[in-house]
Amino acid sequence: MKKLSSIFIVDDDPITVFGIKRMLKPVAICDDIQIFQNGKEAFDALSERHTSGKEIPAVIFLDINMPIMDGWDFLKEMIDLDIHERVIINMITSSIDPSDYQRWNDFKERCPHQLNFKNKPIFKIEVSDLDGFHMAS
Numbered sequence: 001m002k003k004l005s006s007i008f009i010v011d012d013d014p015i016t017v018f019g020i021k022r023m024l025k026p027v028a029i030c031d032d033i034q035i036f037q038n039g040k041e042a043f044d045a046l047s048e049r050h051t052s053g054k055e056i057p058a059v060i061f062l063d064i065n066m067p068i069m070d071g072w073d074f075l076k077e078m079i080d081l082d083i084h085e086r087v088i089i090n091m092i093t094s095s096i097d098p099s100d101y102q103r104w105n106d107f108k109e110r111c112p113h114q115l116n117f118k119n120k121p122i123f124k125i126e127v128s129d130l131d132g133f134h135m136a137s
Contacts, residue, residue: 002130004058006032010042010074011063011092016120020061023125032057039069043077056085059130064093064100075107087113090129094120 007030011017017035024030034057036042042060049056064071071091078087089111091104101117108115116129 001026002028002127004028004030004130005055006030006034006057008034008036008042008046008057008060008062010036010039010060010066010071012037012066013063016063016092016122019122020125023122027125027127028059028130038066039071039074039077041068043069043074046078046083047081050081050083056083056087058085059088059090061090061092064091064095072103072107075111078113079111083113088116088130089113090116090118092118092120092122 007024007028009017009020011020021033024033032055034042034045036045039062042062046056048054062071062074069077071093075089093100104115104117118129
């Protein structure tokens with residue numbers, strides 16, 4: 001089991017959020033799991049943690065399509081924060097548009113964090129989703 005300081009789940013679908021939380025139980029120990037309905041809420045929390053010197057989440061599950069601020073905009077803003085800790089970001093989507101996968105590849109090239117790409121529905125979370133191995137599924 002992987003011990004993590006903090007996890008952000010950024011998704012507007014309560015069923016996906018419930019599923020991720022449930023699938024995390026057998027693979028991760030974490031006392032700080034934060035849930036956000038959109039990228040703006042998550043970015044504000046991340047920015048506040050960064051500015052105040054609090055611990056940055058070790059892992060982020062980030063939906064691509066959300067209201068207010070989507071996953072792509074969240075990523076752009078996160079990169080601009082210049083966070084020195086390496087974060088594992090699992091991009092999750094129900095999109096079947098190949099351009100989303102291409103966009104993920106483009107972000108992967110310029111993002112200092114580990115970006116994984118996972119299609120919904122997510123059936124299982126592996127330890128490799130939490131520790132920096134590259135995965136595309």
